[in-house]
Amino acid sequence: MNRLLQRLFGRLPLGWLQLTHNRTRFAAALAGVAFANVLVFVQLGIMNSMATATLRPYAFFQPDVMISAGDANSLTDGSNVARQWLLQAMADPDVADGMSLFIANVHWERGDKDISLTTFGIDPAKPAFLAPRIAGDLARLEVQDAAILDRRARGLGKAEAAAIRPQTPLSFETQGRTVTAYTTFAGGGGFGADGYMLVSDQTFLSLFPARRSAAPDHILLTLRPGAQPEAVVTRLKTLISDPSLRIRTYAQAAQDDLRYQQAKRPTGIIFGFGVLIGVLVGLVIVYQVLSTDVADHLREYATFKAMGYGPGFFLGVVFEEALVLGILGFIPGLIVGTTILTLMGAITTLPLAMTPSMAISVFLGTIVFSALSGAVATRRLAAADPADLF
Amino acid sequence: MGEETIVDVRGLNHWFGSGEMRKQALFDVSLTLHRGNFTVLMGPSGSGKTTVLTLVGCLRAVQDGSLRLLGQELNGASEAQLVGLRRRLGFIFQAHNLHESLTAAQNVMMGLQVHGGLSDNTAEQAAIHALGLVGLSERTTYLPANLSGGQKQRVAVARALVSSPALVLADEPTAALDKDSAAEVVDLLKRMGRARGTTTLLVTHDNRILDRADRILTLEDGRIIHVEDRS
Ligand SMILES: Nc1ncnc2c1ncn2[C@@H]1O[C@H](COP(=O)(O)OP(=O)(O)OP(=O)(O)O)[C@@H](O)[C@H]1O
Ligand SMILES: [Mg+2]
Numbered sequence: 001m002n003r004l005l006q007r008l009f010g011r012l013p014l015g016w017l018q019l020t021h022n023r024t025r026f027a028a029a030l031a032g033v034a035f036a037n038v039l040v041f042v043q044l045g046i047m048n049s050m051a052t053a054t055l056r057p058y059a060f061f062q063p064d065v066m067i068s069a070g071d072a073n074s075l076t077d078g079s080n081v082a083r084q085w086l087l088q089a090m091a092d093p094d095v096a097d098g099m100s101l102f103i104a105n106v107h108w109e110r111g112d113k114d115i116s117l118t119t120f121g122i123d124p125a126k127p128a129f130l131a132p133r134i135a136g137d138l139a140r141l142e143v144q145d146a147a148i149l150d151r152r153a154r155g156l157g158k159a160e161a162a163a164i165r166p167q168t169p170l171s172f173e174t175q176g177r178t179v180t181a182y183t184t185f186a187g188g189g190g191f192g193a194d195g196y197m198l199v200s201d202q203t204f205l206s207l208f209p210a211r212r213s214a215a216p217d218h219i220l221l222t223l224r225p226g227a228q229p230e231a232v233v234t235r236l237k238t239l240i241s242d243p244s245l246r247i248r249t250y251a252q253a254a255q256d257d258l259r260y261q262q263a264k265r266p267t268g269i270i271f272g273f274g275v276l277i278g279v280l281v282g283l284v285i286v287y288q289v290l291s292t293d294v295a296d297h298l299r300e301y302a303t304f305k306a307m308g309y310g311p312g313f314f315l316g317v318v319f320e321e322a323l324v325l326g327i328l329g330f331i332p333g334l335i336v337g338t339t340i341l342t343l344m345g346a347i348t349t350l351p352l353a354m355t356p357s358m359a360i361s362v363f364l365g366t367i368v369f370s371a372l373s374g375a376v377a378t379r380r381l382a383a384a385d386p387a388d389l390f
Numbered sequence: 391m392g393e394e395t396i397v398d399v400r401g402l403n404h405w406f407g408s409g410e411m412r413k414q415a416l417f418d419v420s421l422t423l424h425r426g427n428f429t430v431l432m433g434p435s436g437s438g439k440t441t442v443l444t445l446v447g448c449l450r451a452v453q454d455g456s457l458r459l460l461g462q463e464l465n466g467a468s469e470a471q472l473v474g475l476r477r478r479l480g481f482i483f484q485a486h487n488l489h490e491s492l493t494a495a496q497n498v499m500m501g502l503q504v505h506g507g508l509s510d511n512t513a514e515q516a517a518i519h520a521l522g523l524v525g526l527s528e529r530t531t532y533l534p535a536n537l538s539g540g541q542k543q544r545v546a547v548a549r550a551l552v553s554s555p556a557l558v559l560a561d562e563p564t565a566a567l568d569k570d571s572a573a574e575v576v577d578l579l580k581r582m583g584r585a586r587g588t589t590t591l592l593v594t595h596d597n598r599i600l601d602r603a604d605r606i607l608t609l610e611d612g613r614i615i616h617v618e619d620r621s
Contacts, residue, residue, distance in 0.1 A: 011503050012492065012499060012500065014489075014491075017491040017492060017496070018491045020491075021490065021491035297489070299485075299487060300487065300488075300490075303481075303483070303487040303489075304500065306449060306476060306481050307476065307477070307500065307501060307504050308473055308474070308476040308477030308478075308504045309504055386449045387444050387450050389481075389483050389485075390440045390443060390444055390483060390484070390561040
């Protein structure tokens, strides 16, 4: 190792030798860096899974434009919109078709389990609005109280979900009615609900008698081939006479929702803050280790200064130490972080996992912040005065 | 004895502190060191010996007077010039000041590495050779913690001499050593100095060393009061 580093640096790997000289302190320093990494990984993992969970239901549909109420920050939030705007929007020559989207949560009591399902009421005659993987099964929803069920819903056994077929459907009681799932699709539990369910708008209105067909939650629009969604949105904003409405491209609506979850909702802010704390913990640990190390070796550094070593040499040693701590601390951090995320994912069935982009960005962050701590720690080098050696 | 002048000090004055506390430590000091000479600097405590050594060693800025080292005037020299000159000197301190994390050979290599990169094994071989000259060829891979006081000081001597410096500056290098080790270290300095044409300026209180000096300078209250040539 020493010889390898010596070849690499073209000098004695002083930082490495110095760090590894005191094994206990070195191990503690690495554990500290690893701990900071784990903190950041867990927070990032949760933030990522929030993003995945937020965007997931958007992927069930594929419209081009969405019209929502002014206070609708996410799919499930906010007031209803009047169906009349759908009819007005149809007046635009580029709008091909429109569909009302109804959304509400149902509870499915299964023994001691209470499975909450975000239920979408859609028009089964309009498969163009649904993702292709779902659109094929839409005709099943024509039957009253029929449903397409999320096979990844929390509380639903894997084998049980796999057994759901048109010939062997699964029926359950909810909202005082018997709903029957003939087919399934891949959704997954999130932070708000255990899973999803698709029903026809007719079934939706019978499940929720208080809801009116004239007041859906969102209005989805598809455009004619070649139309520019942004241009249509601009036109619709003047065409539709209610300025409080949010008229956005569907992609924009999803992005707005994500930003809202991360920046405005307390959960998003807390986890974002957690990342910051993790970074600060790492910074403080590396700074503490490096500046103690510099302070402990002032006499040796003063000797080297007397021998003619310049400031660049000492900077190099401290940066070398910072890199060693960053790189070697990252490895256990990655292993423990991955394990914790996998365990947490298994327990919560949230989409929690280590992703390559997370690992890479945390690695780069670790290197940058270690180097930063090192740069601050080198200020102590000024105290090494060779004239004091005699 | 060569006549080449290594150090030429003329009318050197030095002060410490400022304002009310300003105190003169050196008064009109002049001295010359020729190549290959082994010069001992003596004097009571506080007479200014260390101050002379740090000024000659480019570790302090010259305030007044002229100090020419290896042909370069230090009065008014830039920091970069001073660092460059320091690389051509060998320092031996009262404490060995070895790096605890480096083996004996690696400590000696630090004396070579300052002149350039260590891309091959020649530096290591030179370090092992230098350790052999100070009688430590069996101890090259030892950490300082596993060496005796005399052995550590010998490693420090090897570190100072390995790059064949033009001038070795030593401040009471034997103070921490017992009689035998002290004699050994001084003989070593003299022998290696003679072999390599190194000039030595050594501060000591130790009378045993005086016999080995070519010239003895005595400093008192910041003034050179006596010069004795012995060769
Ligand atoms: N850094 C300093 N700041 C202030 N005064 C100093 C400093 N270094 C030395 N002096 C003063 O300068 C004078 C000469 O000190 P110097 O260290 O050169 O003496 P010395 O001959 O080496 O003594 P010793 O034999 O005790 O080592 C002393 O009066 C000392 O108090
Ligand atoms: Mg002194």
